[in-house]
Amino acid sequence: MTVDFGLKKELEEQIRVFPDFPKQGILFQDLTPVFQNPETVNRLAESFISAFDGKFDRVLAVEARGFILGTAVSAVGGRPLALARKKGKLPGEVHRADYSLEYGTATLEVQQGTLKQGDQVLVVDDLLATGGTLSAAGELVVTGGAKVAGYAVAATIEGLDGAERLSPTPVFSVV
Template identity: 40%
Template sequence: MIHVSDIPGLIDSLVRTVEDWPDPGVTYRDITPLLADRDALRAIIEAMADKGREIAGGPIDAVLGIEARGFLFGTPVALALGAGFIPVRKVGKLPGEAHSVSYALEYGTATIEMHSDAIKPGARVLVIDDVLATGGTMAAAADLVAQAGGTVAGNLVLIEILSLGGRARLNGIPTASLRSY
């Protein structure tokens, strides 16, 4: 069994760093070795659920996962928290009426969408993704939650890249990571 104090070392040992991918100057964090290790994955999901409870400071109505790696962590964390799961997708991937937000990435621009009826007004939402870099994607997700009448109770990521200052874009929303570099 993996102890919570071992989580940063576990991440260090199972997340590969890939330089200059997908573009020159970008450092990519490849989580696939972590996902392949069932004991490590179980420990990460449990640690994320515990950290989600801690930063939200109250009940969570839904966990919002950002495509695509946020789905991998968000769905099991939602189950652990007794909440539903809401996928945030890249533009054009959802049928029906959707809220959308365009934003800047560290290497381009993107648009994300969420079904307009995915969040009930007043719902408390935990936003999950794999990496917090510049903060653009998480800030855009918070905008989607606000458009639907919900409140972001917290942001949670596996890894935070401190030098990119993404947390500053999150308007004081409680934010946590399991590992920061």
């Protein structure tokens, strides 16, 4: 999995850091400037597809900012999109996975039947911190009868060991 160093530099210049948001001690990584640039979003999607080329046939995008990147990967790569949403946002029967994050706990859900037996799923989000959210998304993939092909994120927050938590499943991060 090769990182495009031009894209990496571009992201590093665009990601804004907000200390103590949403609570004291958290350094919030804001990708809003990245999302405002369609060319950058397209390049991110292409880098995710390239990193996992031939290894996935469906995309699972994680709410909320992962929806932007997951939709781009789905559209550029021509693969179906599934959504992992926060608790209570999806109608019908759902699979649930609880998880901890840096500033609390939460639940992700995916509609039953969205993921099919044998699907190879690329889980996409904006960033990787502790790995709690992506681990829960991976649990939803497995509960849905599919397999996690890998995790793709724009950026990883150093020192929180998120990639180690997701091991041995491959993780691709541009920054």
